[in-house]
Amino acid sequence: LSQHAGLVAMDCAEELEGHIATYARNRDLLLAALPEMGLGRIAPPDGAFYIYADVSAFTDDSLGFCTALLEATGVATAPGIDFDPVEGHHFVRFSFAVSTPEIEEAIRRIRPWLAAYKAAKS
Numbered sequence: 001l002s003q004h005a006g007l008v009a010m011d012c013a014e015e016l017e018g019h020i021a022t023y024a025r026n027r028d029l030l031l032a033a034l035p036e037m038g039l040g041r042i043a044p045p046d047g048a049f050y051i052y053a054d055v056s057a058f059t060d061d062s063l064g065f066c067t068a069l070l071e072a073t074g075v076a077t078a079p080g081i082d083f084d085p086v087e088g089h090h091f092v093r094f095s096f097a098v099s100t101p102e103i104e105e106a107i108r109r110i111r112p113w114l115a116a117y118k119a120a121k122s
Contacts, residue, residue, distance in 0.1 A: 023049060026096035026103040033107045034094070037114045049097035052080070056090040058118055066092060068117070073109040 030051050034042060041054035059065045062079035070076050080091025096103060 022100055023096055025100055026098070027051070029100070029103050029107065030094055030096055033111070037111055038118060039114075045096075050078075050093045050095045052083075052091055052093050054090055055092050058114070058121060060089050062089050062092050065117075069110070069113065073106075073113050075106045075109050 027045055031042065031045075034040070034051065034053055038057060039053045039055065041056075043052040045051050055062060055065055062081055066077045066079045078093040078095070080088030080093065082088065083093065084091070
C-alpha cells in the first residue's frame with residue numbers, strides 16, 4: 001500500500017485484475033455447467049463471488065444435499081438455510097472465488113454425482 005495526499009492505494013492492480021478475470025471465467029463455467037446438470041434456476045450472480053442455485057428439483061433439504069455432495073465428492077458448497085432460514089432449504093450456494101482448475105474439477109466431480117442423486121430420488 002502507498003499513501004498519497006492522505007489516501008491509501010493498492011499497488012497490486014495487476015494482481016487484482018487477474019483475480020477479477022479468473023472469477024469471471026469461473027462464473028461463466030458454472031453458469032454453463034449447472035443448467036446442463038439440471039440446476040437451471042439460478043439467482044443472477046451480479047457483484048457476488050457465488051451462484052445461488054435452486055435445488056428443489058432434487059431435494060427440499062439443502063443441508064442434507066450439501067453434506068451428501070461433500071462426503072461423496074469432496075466438493076464443499078453452502079446450504080441455502082445458512083442465508084435464508086425460511087426458503088433456503090431449496091437453495092445451494094456455489095462459490096467461484098477459487099482457481100479455474102478447482103472449478104473445472106468440481107464440475108467434473110459434481111456432474112456424475114448429481115445424475116446419480118437425481119436417479120436415486122426418482
